[in-house]
Amino acid sequence: MNNLLILLQKEFRQIFRNPTILRMILAMPIIQLILIPFAADYEIKNISVSVVDLDHSDYSRRLVEKMAATGYFKLVEYGSSYQNTLQTVGKGETDIIMTIPADFEKNLIRENTASIHLAADAVNGVRAGLGSGYAAQIIADFNREIRSEWLTLAAFNEIPQIEITSASWYNPHFDYHLFMVPGILAILVTMVGSxxxxxxxxxxxxxxxxxxxxxxxxxxxxxxxxxxxxxWILGLVSITMGMVVAYLVFGIIPLGHYLTVYAFAAVYLLGVLGIGLLISTFSDTQQQATLFSFFFMMIFILMGGLYTPIESMPVWAQWIAAFNPPAYFIKVIRAVFIKGSNFGDLLPEFYKMIAFALVFNTLAIVNYRKRSA
Amino acid sequence: MNAVLVDNIVKTYDKGKILALNKVSFEVKQGELFGLIGADGAGKTTMFRILTTLLIPNSGRAEVLGLDVVKGIWEIRKMVGYMPGKFSLYQDLSITENLRFFATVFNTTFEKNQHLIEDIYVQLAPFKDRLAGKLSGGMKQKLALCCALIHEPKILFLDEPTTGVDPVSRKEFWDMLDRLKARGITIVVSTPYMDEAERCDRIALIQKGNILDIDTLQGILSKHKKTLFAVRSEQMFRLLNNLRQFELTESCFIFGEFLHLSLKNGEADVAATKAFLIANNHQNLVFKPVLPNIEDAFIELMEDNHHAK
Known part of the structure; x- marks a missing residue:
């Protein structure tokens, strides 16, 4: 006991004397939390749209105005032909071309149907997918608008219509920060601990x-x-710092209890420290340890569901993610922050974290013994 | 009881590819200052790591203070002071913090045992709050010795304590060892410097994992009392080549600004050798007898060992 106390005293003395560690623990949460959620935003805005309006009708103008008014789109060009406008896509100036064919209005009125052509630059798949998705939504909206106008005009009734309204539970405003900030907290704890x-x-x-x-x-x-x-203590300090920043900068507080966050962080850190210990038994120099860490960190982050949901990964990748400790902590901390889950709701994750802690620490100690014999 | 007993120790590295210690045996008496002398890579550090329970030998038996180095590991660790060849204290802790840390780890306190290191510590005291990493080489070595002494060990293992230390500090260091020996502490020290052999009670000459000889310095020298001659001329390299080819030469090697030459028949060959050198046109020839020192003995032993193989 006495030995442990003197070791702890020595360790903290060294840590407080090491400006790099202190900077990492204090500055890392602040900078990462401020930088990443603002920069890596999935909400795609400012999608450049070129319009090729071959109809020049009232309706076509209304549609274009409606697109521009949403704030997601930025009209960059009115093209004269699809072929010409395609060149601006090649130059990277346009993300989406919306072509409104000639006779758009005429067809719509006479034949009750008209088509619009959307072409998206799919080099960035996410941007293309979301952009054309938004556009399709707006066009559908526009469609409904026109229909209701006609209905009132003609005083027709009884055209059956299904209107879809969706409610986004837990994150009603699709606040991207609410989703990202807890995830980054989990990564921070992982970095410090391991x-x-x-x-x-x-x-x-x-x-x-x-x-x-x-x-x-x-x-x-x-x-x-x-x-x-x-x-272990520094990990808890770092998550505390992170939660302070989350509140001060984003106004995010967990819907669940802070104690739940700490209970999970405390157990999760044990597992993560086991990973750190394991890495240390493999490495003789700090350079080697850094390279090992870098490798693990990439997998932790990219396969942990921080950016891309694990559920949409291929099955084999989901298996890897099932053995990825940060994936569980990211899931838990998001559940507590966004959904307000309590300890009982997350019991399966709790057991898994205990299992991780046991496995990694056992592996580390076995390897440690083997190497020092 | 011997303070250290080493019996047929074998240690290999890399799964037997590198033979670090080849059936090494020696004993160190209680209260003795014992020197392990050999070039870099001779196996000195491996021997120390076995005796301080850091390494397990492949075969053979080693005892420290009557305890087996494998079975008695925890007992030995309490009684042994070890100073590794590389400075291994916390560079980001101060002098007193290092001392207090190591004292506590050994279940004692700096205050209680300060008297043990008093005469060394007085030289460190003015810098006691300075970080160890910011000390000069000589100071670091004194601090390392203090840390190895703070728990009142019965035996000290010092692995090349004077390597990289200036000559004045080296001399001071050996004076400190003399005072520790006077207090009854057994000291085993390794060094690559032959001139430090004279400060040891007994020495073991070690080369490539083999012990060449174990004796007092005088004992080793008396075994090698063949007359040696120091020779020099204006063309040293040609001189060396000529002498090595000369039929009466037993051995010849460079020793400082002279060549040390031993002749097959000693004094009897001097006249013939001088005539040979003059016949070979060597100018300003110096040719004088010298007393062999430990380095001569070591080189001779090394060559014997080489021929024996």
Missing amino acids: FMAALNIVAEKEAGTIEQLNVTPLKKHEFILGKLIPF
Whole structure:
């Protein structure tokens, strides 16, 4: 016990003396939380639209005005022909071309049907998909508008019509920040818990101090605990910092309880620290540890559901994601923040996190023993 | 009881590819200052790591203070002070923080044992709040010695403590070891410097994992009391080549600004050798007998060992 206390005292002394660690813990949450949600916004705005209006009718003008008025679209050009306008797509100036054929109004009135051509630049698939989706919605809206006008004009009744209204539960305004901020909190905790701990342990190997400790009566578990506890605490400090920023900058507070967040963070950190410990047993230098960490981090982030939903990944990728600890924490923290889930709702995730903690720490200790024998 | 007993220790690295220690055996008596002397890569550090319980030997037996280095690992760690060859204290902790840390790890306190290191610590005291990483080489080495002593070890293992330290600090360091020895602490020290051998009670010469000889310095020198001659001329390289080809030469090697030459029949060959060198047109020839020192003995042993293989 005494040994553990002196190790902890030493560790914190070194941490507070290391400006890099402090900067990472204080500045990283702030910068990441402010930067990423604002920059990596899925809400696609300012889609450049070129209109090729071959009809020049009242209706066609109304449709174009309606598009421009939504704020999603930016009209960049009125083209004279589809072929000419296609060249602006090649130059990257236009994302979507909307071609309104000649006789659009005439066909609409006489034959009750008319077609519009949308062409999207699919180099950026997300932008193309969402852009043409928005456009289709607006056109459908326009369609409904015209219909209702005719109905009132002709005083016709009884044309059956299904109107779809959708309600977005938990995030009614599709607030992208509400979705992104908790996810980034999860990544922050992962970084502090695993990689900073791994680097710290490997630094002792590099400096040779671990050898000096090994000739003392200090037990291995004391050394390991002396390393894990400080980073467990730092992980919790970092998520606290992150939640403060989330409130101050975005006004986001969890709908559920803060205690639920902390309970999960505390258990999740144990698993993440196990990963850090495992990395440290594989690496002899901080450079190696950094490369390992980088590799893991990419998988953690890209396969953890932070950006792309796990449910829309192929089955094999979903299997990988099932063994990706951050995926669970991202899910949990989003559920608590956005949905207001309580501890009982998330019990399956809790068990999985405990399993991760056991597995990674056991692996690390087995590997640690093997290598030091 | 011997303080250290090493019996037929074998240690290999890389799954047997590299033989670091080849059936090494020696003993260190209680209270002795024992030197392990050999070039870089001779196996000194491996020996130290085995004796300080950091490495397990492939075969053979080693005991420290009567305890087996494999079975008695925790008992040994309490009683041993180790100073690795590379400075291995916390560079981002101050002198006193390092000392207090290592004292506590050994279940004691800096205050309680300060008297043990007092005469070394007085030199560190003016800088006691300076970070270890910011100390000079000599200061670092003194701090490392203090940290190895703070728990009152019965035996000290010092791995190349004077490598990279200036000559004045080296001398001071050996004076400190003498005072520690006077207090009854057994000290095992390794060094690549032959001149430090004279400060040890007994020395073991080690080369490529083999012990060449173990004795007092005088003992080793007396075994090699063949007369040596220091020779020089204006063309040293040609001189070396000529002497190495000369039929009466036993060995000849460069030693500082002279060549050290030993002749097959000693004194009896001097006249013939001088005549040979003059016949070979060597100008300003110097030719004088010298007393062999430890380095001569070491080189001779190395060559014997080489021929024996």
